[in-house]
Amino acid sequence: MKFIDEARIEVFGGRGGNGAASFRREKYIPLGGPDGGDGGRGGSVYAVADENINTLVEYRFVKRYQAEHGEKGHGADRYGKGGEDIELRMPVGTVLFDVESEQQVADLTQNGQRVLIARGGKGGLGNLHFKSSTNRAPRQFTRGEDGEQHVLRLELKVLADVGLLGMPNAGKSTFIRSVSAAKPKVADYPFTTLHPNLGVVRMTDTQSFVIADIPGLIEGAAEGAGLGHRFLKHLARTGILLHLVDIAPFDPAVDPVREARAIVDELKKYDEALYNKPRWLVLNKVDMLPAEDRDLTVSAFLEAYGWTHGAPDDRVDFDIETPRVFIISALTGEGTLELTRAIMRYLEIVRAARFEAERAAPPVIAATELASSIIRRNDA
Known part of the structure; x- marks a missing residue:
């Protein structure tokens, strides 16, 4: 359909x-x-x-x-x-x-x-x-x-816990196929995703979350270029955004740092509230890098990008207010389990905090009771 x-x-x-x-x-x-x-x-x-x-x-x-x-x-x-x-x-x-x-x-x-x-x-x-x-x-x-x-x-506006951001061919569709049962189209050319896809990631029988994959953004999306700007509204209800970056582009002329910054700039132009959502950096396609060059390439990217939020291997415990960075290969599954576990942990903390806030909120007086109390005061 x-x-x-x-x-x-x-x-x-x-x-x-x-x-x-x-x-x-x-x-x-x-x-x-x-x-x-x-x-x-x-x-x-x-x-x-x-x-x-x-x-x-x-x-x-x-x-x-x-x-x-x-x-x-x-x-x-x-x-x-x-x-x-x-x-x-x-x-x-x-x-x-x-x-x-x-x-x-x-x-x-x-x-x-x-x-x-x-x-x-x-x-x-x-x-x-x-x-x-x-x-x-x-x-x-x-x-x-x-x-x-x-x-x-x-x-x-689709309902999802996690939203995926990234340039066309950053590997968003491959990632959602890797961690969920969703089967969006995957190909070796840009703009294979033409409409939002939802995938349910099941960690255990009682733990799960929903990921939304939208068409890739390009520079100028906030002004109407490409397809992704039409679907950015679908990320409005998400609790956290994953910014996927192709760390090993086929074209040597493509600069991953410039592309990553372009996505953030377009997000800010489109919607300040969306820009201010919690956002984690996910460096994808690490399998395309020689093993001996991975650490150097990742460190060089983070330094050029200006990442100041901590090391990529900080995955055991974390402050939910601090953005995080993950190194993965959506194609081979490397690093995806650690990422989904961290997402689940983050969502559990946020949901528990929301539940406590709702429980601690003062009880709401029913409209009829409020009206009766006003009448009694006026009569007095």
């Missing part, structure tokens, strides 16, 4: 049914009085997150969604039937924006999450409601309200 991560749709809530102006007409009851029922409410439109969907391709072809209108009211105090709601199933990670106001309408982050995006109109009142001691035979009724209408922009 084609990967589509952006779409634009129109949603319409159903119109409420009109109220009825009717009078009771039965044999031997000449003055039956008003008995017009209310109109039914219009159907509403909901967005529902579904983990079994991973693309917005459906919304590229069908762009208009109209909920059912409510039925008008009837005599004999019969209310009109409400319109049927409709549910639009979208991938987990979809963000909905109102095109006119540019305000975020919903962020679908959990499977099964259900959000109202276009409310149906209320049904009109029948003449039964207008009966009074001075108006015994009312002919008034109200019409149903129109439903809400919105033009929405859908933007899919």
